[in-house]
Amino acid sequence: MTDIKKGPVSGSKPAAHVTIADRRQFLIGSAGLLGAAALGLGTGLGVRRARAQSRAEISFASAAFFGKETFGDLIKAFNESQDRVLVKNIELPPPSSSTEVYQGLVQQLARRTGTPDVFSQDVIWIAGFAAAGWALPLDEYFPADKRSAYFSGTLNACTYDGKLTALPWFMDSGMFYYRKDVLEKHGGKVPENWADMATIAAAAQKAGDVDFGYLWQGKQAEVLVCDAVEIITSNNGAILATDGKSSLINQKPAVDAIQFLHDTINGTKISPQDVLSWDEEPSRQPFTSGKAMFMRNWSYVYPIAQDAKASQVVDKIGVAPLPSFPGGKSSACLGGYQLGVNANSKQREAAIELLTWLSSTETQHRIALNFGLAPTRPALFQDEKIKTEQPFMATLENVFTGATARPITPEYAKVTLALQSGISKALVSGNVQAEMDALAAQINQIVG
């Protein structure tokens, strides 16, 4: 903003407003230049160039998060912390406009000019960026001993084709919210499998304690894929085979899991028909206004639910890992942002220095406290200051530990559109097996 304002002013200045002082400086300057040319070595110029070269100039692009400070403040702190690297901050739209952030980033990276040198990325873009050759492999800079400090789930999502192409930064994941007070009346124990969850939810709903038993997100959108990943993985199923070349979504575990979601609306009726048009916020509102017993959502809900201005359920909610099917284990969908280095960056060492600083224990600590974004280093969950200031993070550690990544494939953008449409069709029509067969065929064509 200020740059734009400055532009025309300084541009229209010279002709009309040259002061005597300016002229003198100009004359001195040109005299200096002449002298430099004559000597073959410009003293004044040489010094200035040396000073600029002493700090490697790089750029950092990220979706704009904010809390008690902004990412701009973070970059400023880095610039002040040392005198080797100077970072220019490029602010992209906020993460709620994830598609726009993606487009902005892709356009810059596709130009292969080296700008931005360092960028932050959603987990689902990593494979695509790596396959396009835009992300610098980081293995030599972050060997195994350095990597062990991070959650294995995020590291897994940062790895493409056996190479580490991104560095974990901060994370988010799906989690199971419940109403402590209502649960007290109906058994008191947080359900660990889906069938129990459905039974308790139905009982509470029937008793009139809540309007809705279980809320989730069924809108034909990215969040539907996250909900599906969680429930399918919790039944030991998967969307893609481990080699990433074929789809397992029409296998029994996945089909049963999607069938369960369908039944929450049409069978057990613990979820309203409306979940089919709800993404995060529409599903959050009935929960924080006290109308629902259980909900699947992201970590952002916790602070809202505990804020007396926005919530009717302050101190009445708990968070737990999502339930699973018998024989399966709880699974949370991995979200959050990771760091990457532009493969065309002309300042690799400086970029790595910024990367290391951003993902360091100290900076992640600061981000947890000032932005409320969860660290990707398990050690930080034991930190006393984080425990007292962001109490929900500590309770959530086991949720984050096992977070599952969405399908890791460079074709993710195509796969997710197919998934959104196919799963939505299955949920609406109830012909789960038939729709999953069609969907698997479609995905095989994309990734095969």
Place this chain on the structure above:
Amino acid sequence: MTAAATVSGIGRPRRFGKALPVSLWALLLLTPAFVSLASVSFYPIINGLYLSFTNTSLITQENEFSGFSNYVQLWGDAQFWNAWWHTMWFTTASTILETVIGLGMALILCEAFKGRGLVRAAMLVPWAMPTVVTSKMFGWLFDGQNGIINYILLHAGLIDQNVNWYGSPDTAMTTIIIADVWKTTPFMALLLLTGLQTVPNSLIEAARMDGAKGWTTFWYIRLPLLMPTLLIAGLFRALDAFRVFDLVYVLTGGGPADSTETLSTLSYKVLFSTLQFGYGSAVSTAMFVTEGIIALAFCLYLIRQIRRAQ
């Protein structure tokens, strides 16, 4: 400084004007408009057409000529045809409804009554509102849990439980059409009103003298004379409706089960989410061609009407 520049700028053309022939001077004046039009309109169309014959993708970094392969793929793409039919259905339904209701509104506004100016101004409010705002508003009106539409229908005894308008394939598209009709009917009414006012009053008065009733004068005098306006307004509306994007994008995002996917939302997804510029351009070119055919059909019918009138 700007004021001075403008004043001296006005003086100049006259001096040059004498030196240059008029036609050349006109050409010179038209050049900036043409250049800007060419760069923002012709270039993207031609470039889009070119891209549709390539396999350009930002992700795979391919950029080669691929002949008609995108169009072959398009022909067999169930999602494309699904979106095509939805778009046609949306266009037909909304254009017909808006024309009929718009004509009714125009006929009322044509009559002299107290406060007509106010009603005319008020009528335009829905049309003046940004579509995103309209979309959000209709999102709340038809909300499955707290929407006032459900509340009214429930209390009137027309439904026995809340309807999830946007979450069911049976109602989602209809609801979007209702939102579009609410928003754009005033525009049609305005166009038709100007058309109605060109019908000479003397003709209607003469008909009334001969004993024609309101309906007869409308059917035999106003409507035939209004036909060209109706067709042109319908054409405008149909072409605009065919491109529907914001209503769908905000309200349903194409779901549930692809039941509200239109060509605009589909091409947006293919172009900007999957970054397949080649295939996405083929989708938008197919859209462009369909629009061209619609426009041609309207024009041919219009020409026939005019010929018949002569």
